[in-house]
Amino acid sequence: MEDTARPFFSLYTHGFARVAVGIPSVRVADPSANAERTLQLARRASEAGAALALFPELGISAYSNDDLFHQDALLDATVAALAGLVEASRELTPLLLVGAPLRFEQKLFNCAVAIYRGRVLGIAPKSYLPNYREFYEKRQFAPARAALAREVVFLGSTVPFGPDLLFEASTLPNFTVHAEICEDVWTPIPPSTYAALAGATVLANLSASNITIGKAEYRRALCAGQSGRCIAAYLYSAAGPGESTTDLAWDGDALIYENNELLAESERFASDEQLILGDIDLERLAQDRMRTTSFADAAADHREQLRAMRRVAFEFAVPAGAIALDRAVERFPYVPNDPLKRDERCYEASNIQVHGLMKRLASTGIERVVIGVSGGLDSTQALIVAARTMDRLGLPRANILAYTMPGFATSSTTLHNAHALMGALGATAAEIDIRPSCMQMLRDIGHPYASGQPVYDITFENVQAGERTSHLFRLANYHNALVLGTGDLSELALGWATYGVGDHMSHYNVNASVPKTLIQHLIRWVIDSGQFDAAANVTLQSILDTEISPELVPHDAGDQSKPAQSTQATIGPYELQDFNLYFITRYGFRPSKVAFLSYNAWHARERGEWPLGLPEGSRNAYDLATIRRWLHVFLFRFFQISQFKRSAVPNGPKVGSGGSLSPRGDWRAPSDSTADAWLAELRANVPGGE
Ligand SMILES: Nc1ncnc2c1ncn2[C@@H]1O[C@H](COP(=O)(O)OP(=O)(O)OC[C@H]2O[C@@H]([n+]3cccc(C(=O)O)c3)[C@H](O)[C@@H]2O)[C@@H](O)[C@H]1O
Ligand SMILES: Nc1ncnc2c1ncn2[C@@H]1O[C@H](COP(=O)(O)OP(=O)(O)OP(=O)(O)O)[C@@H](O)[C@H]1O
Ligand SMILES: NC(=O)CC[C@H](N)C(=O)O
Numbered sequence: 001m002e003d004t005a006r007p008f009f010s011l012y013t014h015g016f017a018r019v020a021v022g023i024p025s026v027r028v029a030d031p032s033a034n035a036e037r038t039l040q041l042a043r044r045a046s047e048a049g050a051a052l053a054l055f056p057e058l059g060i061s062a063y064s065n066d067d068l069f070h071q072d073a074l075l076d077a078t079v080a081a082l083a084g085l086v087e088a089s090r091e092l093t094p095l096l097l098v099g100a101p102l103r104f105e106q107k108l109f110n111c112a113v114a115i116y117r118g119r120v121l122g123i124a125p126k127s128y129l130p131n132y133r134e135f136y137e138k139r140q141f142a143p144a145r146a147a148l149a150r151e152v153v154f155l156g157s158t159v160p161f162g163p164d165l166l167f168e169a170s171t172l173p174n175f176t177v178h179a180e181i182c183e184d185v186w187t188p189i190p191p192s193t194y195a196a197l198a199g200a201t202v203l204a205n206l207s208a209s210n211i212t213i214g215k216a217e218y219r220r221a222l223c224a225g226q227s228g229r230c231i232a233a234y235l236y237s238a239a240g241p242g243e244s245t246t247d248l249a250w251d252g253d254a255l256i257y258e259n260n261e262l263l264a265e266s267e268r269f270a271s272d273e274q275l276i277l278g279d280i281d282l283e284r285l286a287q288d289r290m291r292t293t294s295f296a297d298a299a300a301d302h303r304e305q306l307r308a309m310r311r312v313a314f315e316f317a318v319p320a321g322a323i324a325l326d327r328a329v330e331r332f333p334y335v336p337n338d339p340l341k342r343d344e345r346c347y348e349a350s351n352i353q354v355h356g357l358m359k360r361l362a363s364t365g366i367e368r369v370v371i372g373v374s375g376g377l378d379s380t381q382a383l384i385v386a387a388r389t390m391d392r393l394g395l396p397r398a399n400i401l402a403y404t405m406p407g408f409a410t411s412s413t414t415l416h417n418a419h420a421l422m423g424a425l426g427a428t429a430a431e432i433d434i435r436p437s438c439m440q441m442l443r444d445i446g447h448p449y450a451s452g453q454p455v456y457d458i459t460f461e462n463v464q465a466g467e468r469t470s471h472l473f474r475l476a477n478y479h480n481a482l483v484l485g486t487g488d489l490s491e492l493a494l495g496w497a498t499y500g501v502g503d504h505m506s507h508y509n510v511n512a513s514v515p516k517t518l519i520q521h522l523i524r525w526v527i528d529s530g531q532f533d534a535a536a537n538v539t540l541q542s543i544l545d546t547e548i549s550p551e552l553v554p555h556d557a558g559d560q561s562k563p564a565q566s567t568q569a570t571i572g573p574y575e576l577q578d579f580n581l582y583f584i585t586r587y588g589f590r591p592s593k594v595a596f597l598s599y600n601a602w603h604a605r606e607r608g609e610w611p612l613g614l615p616e617g618s619r620n621a622y623d624l625a626t627i628r629r630w631l632h633v634f635l636f637r638f639f640q641i642s643q644f645k646r647s648a649v650p651n652g653p654k655v656g657s658g659g660s661l662s663p664r665g666d667w668r669a670p671s672d673s674t675a676d677a678w679l680a681e682l683r684a685n686v687p688g689g690e
Helices: 031-047 066-070 072-091 182-186 191-197 215-229 282-291 293-301 303-308 339-364 377-393 412-424 435-445 458-479 489-494 516-528 534-545 567-571 574-587 591-602 624-641 676-685
Strands: 016-023 052-054 095-104 107-116 119-125 151-154 157-160 165-169 176-181 202-206 233-237 254-258 261-265 274-281 310-314 368-372 400-404 428-431 481-485
Touching (some): 016 031, 031 274, 052 202, 119 176, 182 191, 191 202, 191 215, 202 215, 215 254, 215 261, 339 377, 339 481, 339 516, 368 458, 377 400, 458 481, 489 624, 567 574, 624 676
Antiparallel strands (some): 107 119, 233 254
């Protein structure tokens, strides 16, 4: 039964919060009109289920009032307009942040007013008033530090006042909002830096910011940098249509960043008012802060100041029902959709692999490698890396001693591809039939296959994988070479390798931190960028088109040209398992959240809605039940039965920030844990199971 308070299909159930940034069309010195425009946009944000709506600096009066700011009529009208807005906010979903000039202690402050459902939660004045070039704010305003009181009476209530306020939703974990004002983020240490260190995840900037040539790019860099450095969301709203153009112009730039990533931006120079929305992954921010332990060190350095910051709790009424995530979730976290980024990623990954092997050969003084070539993806990628490495070291590719070793289940397609590839890349190629040595071992251990019985158990499989590895290591001794490992990150995650004397072991493994979906793409990239000749490309394409298989169990009868086993039928589609792997190891997300993200990435949709630049073969779709089923397999294999294999892996370079599973790299874990906590969470919180 689904938990109605936490519906699976709502983004709020999975640690997201929807935020809005509005750019109203203002009238200079007309607070009642401006409050009305602000309210209209706030209503739109509310209908969209937003938890926060941010508006520009001094938006209630307009920013460009100059000395009119010292007119009591304007200031009184501002307070009256705010009173109306506070009243109207009772019906609204989001916390509102609006900008207004407000008088306290016979000083005028440039303020952010936080309003939630009929109540002013607090008022944050601007800390840094620009007073250079086109800015004259010190002429009219006092800075936050000039305030004597920490609380003020506003609209009949006592409210906290200061730049140190953190608005904290008691009902939505990790939703803690801080407001600063325009120039504040231009300073070397913006107030939001302390707010983030004190726990604010959503940093909002009410801005005016006139536009001059080149400034938009700088603003983006500031907001991106602040969001990345603070591991936070950074929301920015520059004033737009209606501001005075007496001396300046305005572009209405609204931005939403999350941890250095742009989620949404308004159209600049639009004539109409705008509202942009972004779904912030609060849990991702919390996870990243938790694992970036230097963030905590920075907080410790300022602990007295951070402890003194004030937390204003409010009971945010989380919007009910299904609120679908409106944020692109890439299907291939290891292979970006954007073709430019993808090419760059392939270039980086392949160079990291090559550099790893170059160093190992140079430092050992060994000039040859031994590799088993199956005609499958992993050994193909490792062979390509070996060829590039020899080229870089000025050694002949003949120093790659490549062996294809057909066994009981090798298909003619993979055998042919293995030979063609070894030839095309110029390796020294040989074939060793492992069946006689396997039969010897099967006889020695008394396995029924030795007496003609068709018993294809794990022992039967591992005898073959073991014989191959045993041959490779002895060949390496014999030829003074290193055994090049081929096993990839996805296999390591799933424990899909034969331990010890098997494909698990090698002298150096260039693929150890490369997931299967990236290996596939690296081979595609090698083809597309014409790194080898046309004949090599035909073979590489054929390897990409072949069913992924360990080829350890033979066909009963019939067509022997294709692999009999399908890896993905047993352990699940690699595209789903790589998705699971990324979000579980990189962010530590709970299974239900991974399932929610996976559903958003992979569920069937109309043709026209497919993300652009999707890698080939990736137009598959999976329903929630399928996603759940393979996630269950992943969790069990990853957390319960495979860690012992990862605790003893050969050396190999870490390739992506998404992970290495080496105990010396990015993943240290006990080999005797249980998967119960993950499986129970999946069962309890993902609908559609048995
Ligand atoms: N926690 C733990 N700590 C220490 N040792 C542990 C252990 N759990 C099991 N073991 C031992 O390890 C054994 C299981 O490991 P292992 O011997 O590797 O055997 P196992 O994992 O059962 O089998 C290897 C699997 O990998 C597949 N494979 C092999 C080769 C290549 C490919 C491919 O396509 O890439 C796939 C193959 O089809 C098979 O399903 C157990 O029988 C037990 O003796
Ligand atoms: N017929 C074979 N000849 C030589 N080596 C083999 C053969 N079969 C497997 N191996 C070695 O064992 C490794 C593991 O086998 P596996 O089937 O997992 O890899 P693959 O075929 O290269 O890639 P993939 O699993 O992506 O199809 C191979 O990369 C290869 O080094
Ligand atoms: N309103 C402001 O604080 C503007 C100052 C900011 N440096 C800008 O150029 O946009």
